[in-house]
Amino acid sequence: MRPFARLAPILAPALAALLLIPGLPAQTALAQGTQGPLRIEITEGVIEPLPFALPVFVAENAAAGQMAQRISETVAADLTGTGLFRRIGPEAFISRVTAFDSPIRYPDWRAINAQALIVGAVNVSASGQVTVKFRLFDVFAGQEMGEGLQLGGSESGWRRLAHKVADTVYSRITGERPYFDSRVVFVAETGPKNDRRKRLAIMDYDGENIRYLTDASSIVLAPRFSPAGDRVLYTSYESGIPRIYMMEVSTAQRRVLDDQQGIMTFAPRFSPDGQSVVYSLSTGGNTDIYVLNLSGGQPRRLTSAPSIETAPSFSPDGGRVVFESDRSGAPQLYVMPATGGEVRRISFGEGRYGTPVWSPRGDMIAFTKQNAGRFHIGVMRADGSEERLLTASFLDEGPTWAPNGRVIMFMRETAGAGGAPSLYSVDISGRNLRRVNTGGAASDPAWSPLLP
Amino acid sequence: MRTGFIISGTGHMALILWLLLGGLFARVDEPEFTATDAVILSESDFALLSQPGPPPEDPAPAADAPPAPEEAPAPALPSADDAPTTAGVPEIPETAEPDSAPDVSAIAETARPEVASVAPDAPVSPPEEPEENAPVTAHDAPPDSAPAPADRVAPSPAPPPEPEVRIADSLQPARQPDESRTATEEVQQETAPEAAAPEIVTEAETVRDAVARASPRPPSRPARPAPAADPPPDAPTPESDSLNDTIEEAIARANEPADTTPDTTPRAFGPPLTQGERDALRVAVQTCWQVDVGSEAANITVVIGMSMDRDGKVVNGSLKLLSSEGGSGRAAEIAFQAARRAILRCQRGGYQLPVEKYDHWREIEMTFNPETMRTR
Structure with missing residues (x-):
């Protein structure tokens, strides 16, 4: 008893302290469990088109009835053509839009699962002036996206008005820069395979409004738009050997570039500032890359190797050039400074790489790849990483970027004696492959910049 | 003794x-x-x-x-x-x-x-x-x-x-x-x-x-x-x-x-909330999250804050972008709008959350990370 009694004064507080300790963690644990918002991380979404409702634009006068219908359909076709949008049929609509300024009944549109609503009106004046105004709504947020917009133009230019409307909607919803109001220059082909007649042609991006820039008297190849869209470079066999020509789109006037004797020039592209042209020059059996200032002066040689260097393309900042070379034994892609100099190889996969094109965004390079008997259109990052093949077929070739760097158009040719080339477009995600209706065989597409 | x-x-x-x-x-x-x-x-x-x-x-x-x-x-x-x-x-x-x-x-x-x-x-x-x-x-x-x-x-x-x-x-x-x-x-x-x-x-x-x-x-x-x-x-x-x-x-x-x-x-x-309850909410939202994998916005992770009412619905006007990572302001705005559409569209009558635990989900921070979507 005595020893314990001595210890008691010491033990008592110690015991008390021990007993109290357990309560403390319990309290802190409670506090932790009850503080702060609920945190959820979402990493899996769905990849599917966004449903939108586009009631036929309101015709504000009698003359605008048909025009309103056409413009509405074209806007809807532009959006659905991207593969990112899906139009909800008017038969599903609960409320009708009878006036441009009538208030939006969001619940009616939510009920049919429309995520975006486009309301517009069209007016055609007696002088033939067309005015389109529209508003875009985020149905589930219950608010307008951006300001209403009004566009005007001539009656004959109604397609451009529709494309502008679609561009604005597309850009506001996706955050991408627009590209519907753009054109494509290409080679229109007619006749059998052994007597193919080729003409330069230009069309709206969706295949409408085709017009021809040259007649079929000589073979033309690989047209390229200038950064401003006012000129086209192309290669013609007019003189019997391939030569580069530059044409004013508005007047169809043309002139030959670099008319030295005894050389062949081909595969031209403009620099981003439109002041110079980079191209391939073949002389004495060797092909190298040259750059020519359009304001005058002599061509400057960028590569000097015994191998074949061709298909140069500027980066959008004008600082570098990507091109194709077989210096390793098979065609591969290389990047060098725009002034020439150190060359770095960026493609290392199996097969043959060709026709590299730098994206307008600058982050990607599109190319043609031939491997195991098939052709592919692919993209890789500018440093050669993340190579991804978007298509595969008997013959795919010649990619060209949409002005926003989001879509690639290319030529696909079918096999056999009856095979014919046609134009296709594909999203850079590899989805939404679709044929462009050019009304006939077509090859070598080149996308223009966005029209002003 | x-x-x-x-x-x-x-x-x-x-x-x-x-x-x-x-x-x-x-x-x-x-x-x-x-x-x-x-x-x-x-x-x-x-x-x-x-x-x-x-x-x-x-x-x-x-x-x-x-x-x-x-x-x-x-x-x-x-x-x-x-x-x-x-x-x-x-x-x-x-x-x-x-x-x-x-x-x-x-x-x-x-x-x-x-x-x-x-x-x-x-x-x-x-x-x-x-x-x-x-x-x-x-x-x-x-x-x-x-x-x-x-x-x-x-x-x-x-x-x-x-x-x-x-x-x-x-x-x-x-x-x-x-x-x-x-x-x-x-x-x-x-x-x-x-x-x-x-x-x-x-x-x-x-x-x-x-x-x-x-x-x-x-x-x-x-x-x-x-x-x-x-x-x-x-x-x-x-x-x-x-x-x-x-x-x-x-x-x-x-x-x-x-x-x-x-x-x-x-x-x-x-x-x-149990893991199951959290997953239910996560799945409910992600089925409405439409990702445009080719866009710049697909590189951006956004965190969205919102207040909920007891019905499991988002309080009007409480949705806001708390932070974003991986891209420009314009693309971040697009990523936010897509995430907002997902949340608002899938709530319908209200998310299925246990009402007795309302205090735990009165405030929600939701992170939308499209990283794994891009590589699909």
Whole structure:
């Protein structure tokens, strides 16, 4: 008893302290469990088109009835053509839009699962002036996206008005820069395979409004738009050997570039500032890359190797050039400074790489790849990483970027004696492959910049 | 005398230390216990309407409550008029007696009268409960038989025990870890994982169906008290069995001040959402999150904050972009809009969230990370 009694004064507080300790963690644990918002991380979404409702634009006068219908359909076709949008049929609509300024009944549109609503009106004046105004709504947020917009133009230019409307909607919803109001220059082909007649042609991006820039008297190849869209470079066999020509789109006037004797020039592209042209020059059996200032002066040689260097393309900042070379034994892609100099190889996969094109965004390079008997259109990052093949077929070739760097158009040719080339477009995600209706065989597409 | 005293002293010390150490290890589980307490809190509101007396008594039962959950369902079924409701009742008397005899006479007495009074209440509550149960079962029932019954039982029995529930809540959070030690802890742990795992799968899978049925939720609110009641009845039994009465008394007295304060806190907040409940919300939103994988916005992770009302719907105008990472302001805005559409579009009648845990999801921060989408 005595020893314990001595210890008691010491033990008592110690015991008390021990007993109290357990309560403390319990309290802190409670506090932790009850503080702060609920945190959820979402990493899996769905990849599917966004449903939108586009009631036929309101015709504000009698003359605008048909025009309103056409413009509405074209806007809807532009959006659905991207593969990112899906139009909800008017038969599903609960409320009708009878006036441009009538208030939006969001619940009616939510009920049919429309995520975006486009309301517009069209007016055609007696002088033939067309005015389109529209508003875009985020149905589930219950608010307008951006300001209403009004566009005007001539009656004959109604397609451009529709494309502008679609561009604005597309850009506001996706955050991408627009590209519907753009054109494509290409080679229109007619006749059998052994007597193919080729003409330069230009069309709206969706295949409408085709017009021809040259007649079929000589073979033309690989047209390229200038950064401003006012000129086209192309290669013609007019003189019997391939030569580069530059044409004013508005007047169809043309002139030959670099008319030295005894050389062949081909595969031209403009620099981003439109002041110079980079191209391939073949002389004495060797092909190298040259750059020519359009304001005058002599061509400057960028590569000097015994191998074949061709298909140069500027980066959008004008600082570098990507091109194709077989210096390793098979065609591969290389990047060098725009002034020439150190060359770095960026493609290392199996097969043959060709026709590299730098994206307008600058982050990607599109190319043609031939491997195991098939052709592919692919993209890789500018440093050669993340190579991804978007298509595969008997013959795919010649990619060209949409002005926003989001879509690639290319030529696909079918096999056999009856095979014919046609134009296709594909999203850079590899989805939404679709044929462009050019009304006939077509090859070598080149996308223009966005029209002003 | 000495030897007896020393033996007694060392024995008690050993027991106390054992309890304390056991409690330390057990701390990890504590949040779960608190969770049961939270359920109880909601019942308290109900109890206030019916019985003012019980609250003071609660502290002792509360301590016991946490361990019980597993045992409760089995006994309940045999005794029950209604399987869920009666289950809680029979256990209560048992638990109360062992604990109360040594610890506090008053507690034991109060517990018994409550049981009697509870019985009449039970029939009243059942009609309300079905409403709650219906949505709950829809989520939980399909996945696994074992875990599902435990959850179902809990919600239904709650109404009758209401008075008891209060009692249990106050003491439980602090004491249980210490007293219950390994034995009680193990029991609780096992139950929690089982219930959680099956629930997750089922809720996630059934989310779409649940979303459509979301509208019925509002009516269920009255029933909420029921789930709270279950945990307390269960808790008392395990504690009494596992530990000596004297030790419990001493610990209880020492902890009482600490326990009372924590109890109020858990009442305000329910138990945290289970993984299954969180997954249900996640899946519900992601089925509406449309990612444009080719866009710049697909490189951007956005964090969105929002306030929720009790129907599981986003409070108007509370959606806001908290932060973004990986791209420019324009693309971040697009990523935000896409995430906002996902949240607003899939809520429909309201997200399926447990109303009794409203305080846990009143504020939500949702992160939308498209990284894995890009590579598909």
